[in-house]
Amino acid sequence: MVVQVKNNSTHFSRAMDSMPQKLAANILLLGAENVGKSALTVRFLTRRFIGEYGDIESIYSHNDKIDGQEISFNIWDSLYPQSCFTPESITDKQLQWADGVILVYSICDRSSFDVVRQQVQLIRQSRKMSVNAPIVIVGNKRDLQHQRTVSSEEGRLFALSADCGFFEISAAETYHGVLLVFHELLVRIKESRAIKKGVAGIKGIVRTVSAVFGKKRSE
Numbered sequence: 001m002v003v004q005v006k007n008n009s010t011h012f013s014r015a016m017d018s019m020p021q022k023l024a025a026n027i028l029l030l031g032a033e034n035v036g037k038s039a040l041t042v043r044f045l046t047r048r049f050i051g052e053y054g055d056i057e058s059i060y061s062h063n064d065k066i067d068g069q070e071i072s073f074n075i076w077d078s079l080y081p082q083s084c085f086t087p088e089s090i091t092d093k094q095l096q097w098a099d100g101v102i103l104v105y106s107i108c109d110r111s112s113f114d115v116v117r118q119q120v121q122l123i124r125q126s127r128k129m130s131v132n133a134p135i136v137i138v139g140n141k142r143d144l145q146h147q148r149t150v151s152s153e154e155g156r157l158f159a160l161s162a163d164c165g166f167f168e169i170s171a172a173e174t175y176h177g178v179l180l181v182f183h184e185l186l187v188r189i190k191e192s193r194a195i196k197k198g199v200a201g202i203k204g205i206v207r208t209v210s211a212v213f214g215k216k217r218s219e
């Protein structure tokens with residue numbers, strides 16, 4: 001089922017940038033079941049946490065304004081397959097479609113962290129996405145500290161080693177953390193496009209070089 005949510009607009013009170021043209025970004029959310037993929041998506045779209053989300057796979061459209069630039073987000077909130085994880089769990093179609101990926105695990109579910117580790121590997125090895133495909137890893141349910149089984153350090157170190165952004169958030173408690181996740185992914189998407197056009201800054205070039213060498217090592 002495909003649901004379109006239109007005319008959701010938020011505005012960032014950041015200094016104006018000189019990039020007037022509208023930017024489109026396709027964002028894919030992946031991760032094990034029950035980690036909060038839908039909660040994160042709905043928080044971003046509506047600023048609300050509604051508690052229960054049902055098992056619906058959806059692509060949402062959302063217009064935003066960041067640093068004075070119009071952004072048209074398409075967000076694919078995927079469903080984790082009921083059977084156990086296989087490489088086919090992420091389809092070529094999803095990877096071809098996506099400009100960037102948000103990988104979600106729950107800080108109180110270690111197996112969901114293992115799924116994210118496998119998914120990063122699959123994406124990095126896939127020929128369907130570029131070698132420096134923008135990825136942000138999210139440790140969700142930060143409000144459940146007493147049930148934590150994955151430390152912040154472990155999450156952060158893994159993200160660093162895989163050249164991914166990293167945030168720990170609680171979709172249940174705050175909108176701000178969710179906003180930072182999407183903002184960071186957008187920065188990475190812009191950087192990756194600049195690399196393709198040959199106008200990347202030094203940070204982007206360093207990322208690409210390390211991604212290429214990392215990929216070669218794992219082949």
Ligand SMILES: Nc1nc2c(ncn2[C@@H]2O[C@H](COP(=O)(O)OP(=O)(O)OP(=O)(O)O)[C@@H](O)[C@H]2O)c(=O)[nH]1
Pocket residue numbers: 031032033034035036037038039040050051052053054055056078079080140141142143144169170171172173
């Ligand atoms: N305590 C807490 N619960 C959360 C948080 N985010 C989501 N949840 C709860 O976790 C459960 C699963 O959330 P969903 O957003 O449906 O998770 P999902 O990853 O989309 O799950 P699937 O649709 O099965 O793939 C729901 O009961 C949510 O209310 C959070 O930050 N903190």
